Amino acid sequence: MGVPDALEPFRTHAADALVAFDFDGTLAPIVDDPEAAAPMDGVAAALERLAARFGEVAVISGRPLAFLERWFPEPSGVTLVGLYGLEARRLGERADHPTSGVWRETMADVAGLARMKGPEGMDIELKGLSITLHYRRRPELEGEVIAWAEQIAGPTGLRARPAKMSVELHPPIDEDKGTVLQRLAGSHTGPVLFAGDDLGDVPAFQVLDELRAAGRGVLAVVVDGPEVPGALRDRADLLVDGPAAVADLVLALGT
Ligand SMILES: [Mg+2]
Known part of the structure; x- marks a missing residue:
């Protein structure tokens, strides 16, 4: 066509x-x-x-x-x-x-945690209601970034989704x-x-x-x-x- x-x-x-x-x-x-x-x-x-x-x-x-x-x-x-x-x-x-508003605070907390305790070299982008953890600049960090995202997703109730050279954390909506x-x-x-x-x-x-x-x-x-x-x-x-x-x-x- x-x-x-x-x-x-x-x-x-x-x-x-x-x-x-x-x-x-x-x-x-x-x-x-x-x-x-x-x-x-x-x-x-x-x-x-x-x-x-x-x-x-x-x-x-x-x-x-x-x-x-x-x-x-x-x-x-x-x-x-x-x-x-x-x-x-x-x-x-x-x-x-x-129901999105209540998750803003959780996202800010997780972004703070990512800055302090996340893999070094991972880029953290807080978007209010979601967080993107980038490994575009450091492709070798892929496994480590994905593992960190999954580890933080469990206890905070967030969901981790793979994206282009990154992992996104979203509220469970x-x-x-x-x-x-x-x-x-x-x-x-x-x-x-x-x-x-x-x-x-x-x-x-x-x-x-x-x-x-x-x-x-x-x-x-x-x-x-x-x-x-x-x-x-x-x-x-x-x-x-x-x-x-x-x-x-x-x-x-x-x-
Ligand atoms: Mg696109």
Whole structure:
């Protein structure tokens, strides 16, 4: 299936369609310093234009909402979902997960512990409601970082999830990109597109499979790159080559 054919149902049923994108590795190239990540030129503005025409345009990310808002400041028509569904801004309103607040303190404590007692050389990123333990700069620490994350997860009630060159600690709330996409899809009747590049996107691709089985029009866009897991490529209706190709796709949706 070529790009123009794949996008046709979305153009035809734009007002009922949901188009959702992961952020890192999808809208924004992966960079060594996570704080320096930025969407491809023009893509944020293009998504805003789409939001005016489409049923809903969403960015669903493991990043905190505040980070996503840098690129989609208010007033914005783009739905932003951060921390895998714990934080959200939809139709200009905050829409956080109701039980997420109590976990902020635990996260701060665990981040402090990680700084004092975690493997030396591990980078610690506290995102309010989650913590990412990075070994990107020190790949040889992989085993040690994973072991430390699992060891701290048990007694604190947190859950450890593998991610790209990192481990993330999350509150035990059953939210992921799949539950988020399912909820958003329930607000619309038209086709659903999701684009992602990472293990955290798998639940969203699973929801696309379920929607497809139920007769809904869907498009699974997998963004290829050096770190993309092979199992993810197999889920693609459309395999595109990096964030630059995603930017082209966003522009093509708007034509
Ligand atoms: Mg990603």
